[in-house]
Amino acid sequence: MEKLNIKFLLRAHTIVGLFCIFLFYISSYFGSLTFFLPYISYWELPSKHIEKTVDYGFNIDNKLDEIINKYKLDDKNIEIIPPSFKDPRIKISTKDQSSIYLNPNTNEELDTFYEYTNVSEFFNELHFGENIPVIGQFLMGLASIGVLFLIFSAILLFLFNKKKIKEEKKSDKRFWIKWHKNLGLLVIPFLLIFALTGAFIGVMLFSSKPFVLSATDNKETNLRKVVAPIIFKQNELVKKSENIIEPLSLSLLQAFAKTNYENLVITNINIYNYKKDNSQTMFSGYLYDNRAITGNVNRVNIVLNSIDGTVFSKTNLEETHGIKKALSIFYFLHFMPDETFLIRVLFFILGLSLCVSLAFGYMIWAQKKLHNIGDFKWVNFLNRIILTIIFGSITCSSFLFFIHYLILNSFLEKDLIMKGMFYSLFFLLLLYSFWENKISRIIKINLYLSSFFFFFSIFIHGFQTNIFIWNSFIKNVDVVFYVDLVLISVSLILFVISKKIDLNFLSNFDYRRI
Structure with a gap:
């Protein structure tokens, strides 16, 4: 009876895992990148390329008078946002009027015309599924619920199979099993937090729309607009x-x-x-x-x-x-709105560990299916899609860095152009994965392209802003310098990995006529 229960639990874990890898892998990968959104936005916006403010003194009284008179700001409620690790600029704004940004070191006005955080905002959209109209956020919420099941089923499988795992001899798929299990168990506390909150954001907020419509006589669908005035007391002028x-x-x-x-x-x-x-x-x-x-x-x-x-x-x-x-x-x-660099790095590492664990879990299932002649063709088809999701996500995200400064900010609908190019590249990578027989070549091409895009993005950034990596170091524009340094480092790491991959790597997954 116990063996039967383990068998059905393992099958359920596998089926739910296959569903989750299509959606939750994308959410996890781009969610890991969103931990660095404050720093990516530094790199995206030239107006943020200013020397680090060590100790901001709030000495803007004279400049504030000048700005209020110059732009005829409404003096009923003037909002000032001081420099922070998210934004080194001073922001001055009033209701229904454009914001003014100042350099905190000189109090000079900054030109923010045609500046948009296209890369970081698109990463956020991909993480939440907002790129899929109407149901995207709900699907990501369902995937989060599926991951909650994966967590509890993984714990049960680990406890029930503990003795069996210890006694199992080395085999070809041992590596995948070992690291799928180890990384999966390692990230459970991290994953539990994000799966619970992700399920709430994706499913609960989406499913609340019918109730909000009913409560407001079909006038409103946004839960926040109905609940916020009750929970959040508005400041009286x-x-x-x-x-x-x-x-x-x-x-x-x-x-x-x-x-x-x-x-x-x-x-x-x-x-x-x-x-x-x-x-x-x-x-x-x-x-x-x-x-x-x-x-x-x-x-x-x-x-x-x-x-x-x-x-x-x-x-x-x-x-x-x-x-x-x-x-x-x-x-x-x-x-994590107020947490700074170290916590974000830790969570980024855990997020990538989750991505690797999901990939290894798929490899375990796919390797088993490829030995079955009847399953080979459709599993081979599925392999190409999954590999494009796993490695194509890296390539396409690096491509966004590459084209952000390649496309001039003055272009109309620049964000739509970038998104269109992102999806076009993803589709081309998918077509290539179906055309190429050898899996190792597919992986190598993706890693080579990613390395190329990351590396040359910093030089295009330098040409467009006149701040190359050595300039940012000399001028103490530290965040921009470190982002450029990370892009170069990641580029070199991906290049070395791609060079190390042997053509016989994952040869069992290559297409062959049966």
């Missing part, structure tokens, strides 16, 4: 005043805010009724020692009198809505 008075400097108000709210990392500043006698300044952000609960959906804030710096109000974290705390933890676990 200060009453209008005509009495002009000079406020304290922003740097001094910031010092008062830090004194009255320890561990507050300021991410946003809102000035209400700028230079009026009832002006208020709100500093909001997250707590350095409590990032999970004070994430994007539950920011804490302190409101000061702009004239004398007295405290009007201060967020008491213990009194915030329980749902806001839960949502904050939820979004923190999936998006």
